[in-house]
Amino acid sequence: MSSDDGNSSTPGVSVAKEAAGPVPEQRGAVGEPVAAAAPAAADAYLSVRDLRIQFHTDDGIVKSVDGLSFDVRRGRTLGIVGESGSGKSVTSLGIMGLHRGARAKVSGEVWLDGEELIGADPDKVRRLRGSKMAMIFQDPLSAMHPYYTVGSQIVEAYRVHHKVSRREAAERAIEMLDRVGIPEPRKRFRDYPHQFSGGMRQRAMIAMSLVNNPELLIADEPTTALDVTVQAQILDLIRDLQQEFGSAVIMITHDLGVVAEVADDLLVMYAGRAIERGTAEKVFTQPQHPYTWGLLGSMPRLDRERSERLNPVKGTPPSLINVPSGCAFHPRCPYAALTGGSSDSVVPELREVAPGHVVACHLAEDERTRIWTEEIEPKL
Numbered sequence: 001m002s003s004d005d006g007n008s009s010t011p012g013v014s015v016a017k018e019a020a021g022p023v024p025e026q027r028g029a030v031g032e033p034v035a036a037a038a039p040a041a042a043d044a045y046l047s048v049r050d051l052r053i054q055f056h057t058d059d060g061i062v063k064s065v066d067g068l069s070f071d072v073r074r075g076r077t078l079g080i081v082g083e084s085g086s087g088k089s090v091t092s093l094g095i096m097g098l099h100r101g102a103r104a105k106v107s108g109e110v111w112l113d114g115e116e117l118i119g120a121d122p123d124k125v126r127r128l129r130g131s132k133m134a135m136i137f138q139d140p141l142s143a144m145h146p147y148y149t150v151g152s153q154i155v156e157a158y159r160v161h162h163k164v165s166r167r168e169a170a171e172r173a174i175e176m177l178d179r180v181g182i183p184e185p186r187k188r189f190r191d192y193p194h195q196f197s198g199g200m201r202q203r204a205m206i207a208m209s210l211v212n213n214p215e216l217l218i219a220d221e222p223t224t225a226l227d228v229t230v231q232a233q234i235l236d237l238i239r240d241l242q243q244e245f246g247s248a249v250i251m252i253t254h255d256l257g258v259v260a261e262v263a264d265d266l267l268v269m270y271a272g273r274a275i276e277r278g279t280a281e282k283v284f285t286q287p288q289h290p291y292t293w294g295l296l297g298s299m300p301r302l303d304r305e306r307s308e309r310l311n312p313v314k315g316t317p318p319s320l321i322n323v324p325s326g327c328a329f330h331p332r333c334p335y336a337a338l339t340g341g342s343s344d345s346v347v348p349e350l351r352e353v354a355p356g357h358v359v360a361c362h363l364a365e366d367e368r369t370r371i372w373t374e375e376i377e378p379k380l
C-alpha cells in the first residue's frame with residue numbers, strides 16, 4: 001500500500017495525533033489529479049506537502065525542489081530514487097530544517113508527528129533534530145567536527161537528549177561504534193575524524209545518527225563507500241531500529257538493489273518533482289512512467305542478455321535554473337511525441353493509475369498500456 005493512502009494502517013502500530021494536527025488526505029478517484037497541497041495524512045509520522053526549495057545564485061534561481069508531497073508512516077521505509085541532481089538531498093535537508101541560509105527559500109509544509117516544522121521556531125526544530133529525527137548524511141565529513149574526537153561527538157549528541165553521566169554516554173557511544181562494525185571501538189572512540197578512513201567515518205556518522213533511536217531516520221546514500229558486508233550490517237541496524245522503535249525511514253540511494261530490498265514505498269524524483277509514487281512492489285513490477293522505465297533499465301540483471309534489456313535513460317539531467325517546459329523529462333522521453341503536443345507545454349500532474357499508485361505523465365491510458373505490454377514488460 002502506498003505511503004499516501006490515508007485509509008490503511010501499519011499492523012501493530014498506532015499513532016495518536018493532536019487535535020490540531022494533520023487531517024486525512026482527501027483522495028480523488030483513479031485518474032483524477034492528486035492535489036499537491038492536500039492535507040497531510042492522519043496516520044503518517046512525516047507528511048511533506050508542496051515542498052519548494054529554491055537557491056538564489058548568480059546564475060539564476062535553482063528550483064531544486066518544486067512542489068513535492070509525500071508521507072511516511074511509522075514502521076515503513078520510503079525509498080527515494082532519481083538521478084544525480086534530482087533534489088533528493090536538498091529535500092532531506094529541508095525536512096531536517098538545515099536550509100536556514102539567506103540564499104535558500106523554503107516553502108510548503110513538513111509535518112512531523114503532528115507538528116509543522118517549516119514555519120516553526122528554529123530552536124524547536126533544532127531540538128527535534130537528533131531526538132525525534134536524524135539524518136545519515138551523504139557526506140560524512142559535513143556531519144563530524146574535525147576538532148573533536150569521534151567519541152566525544154557521539155557522547156555530546158547523546159547527552160543533549162538524555163540526562164546521563166559522561167561515563168554512561170561513553171558506554172552508549174562505544175556500543176554504537178561496535179554496532180556499526182568499527183573494530184576496537186573502545187580504542188577508536190578516542191580518535192579524531194581524520195584518523196578514520198572514509199568508510200570508518202561514514203560508520204561513525206551512522207552511529208551518531210542512530211544513538212538517540214530517532215523516530216524518523218533519513219538515510220542519504222548511507223552505504224556508499226562501504227563494502228557489501230558492512231552495507232548489509234548497516235541495513236540490518238536500520239531495520240532493527242525500525243522494528244524496535246517503529247521508526248519511519250527514508251532511504252535515498254542510487255542502488256536500486258538496496259531499494260528493492262528495504263523499501264515498502266517508492267518515490268521517483270525528476271527535476272525536483274515526484275513523477276511516480278506507490279508501493280515499492282507496484283513501482284518495481286508495474287512501473288508506469290517512462291523515466292521509471294529507463295531507471296529500471298539501468299538496473300544490473302544477471303539473468304538477461306544486454307540485448308533483451310530495457311534501454312536506460314539517455315541524455316543528461318536538466319538544468320534546474322532553466323527547467324524544460326511542460327514535462328521536464330520531455331527532451332529525453334522516447335514517447336513525448338505521442339501526447340498531442342502536451343509533453344512540452346503542460347506540466348503533468350500526478351494522477352492515480354491504480355489505488356495508491358500515482359504517475360505524472362500525459363500518455364493516455366490505452367497508449368501507456370500498449371507500450372507497457374508490448375515494449376516494457378517483456379524486457380523488465
Ligand SMILES: Nc1ncnc2c1ncn2[C@@H]1O[C@H](COP(=O)(O)OP(=O)(O)OP(=O)(O)O)[C@@H](O)[C@H]1O
Pocket residue numbers: 055057062064082083084085086087088089090091138320
Ligand atoms: N546550496 C545550493 N546552492 C545552489 N544550488 C544547490 C545547492 N544545493 C543543491 N543545489 C542544487 O540543487 C539540485 C539538487 O541537488 P541535490 O543535492 O538534492 O541532488 P541529489 O538528488 O541529492 O543528487 P545526488 O544523487 O548526486 O546526491 C542540484 O542541481 C544542485 O546543484
Ligand code: SF4
Pocket residue numbers: 289290291327328329330331333334335336339342343348360361362363
Ligand atoms: S509527459 Fe510526455 S514527455 Fe513526460 S514522461 Fe509522459 S510521455 Fe514522456
Ligand SMILES: [Mg+2]
Pocket residue numbers: 088089090138220
Ligand atoms: Mg544527494
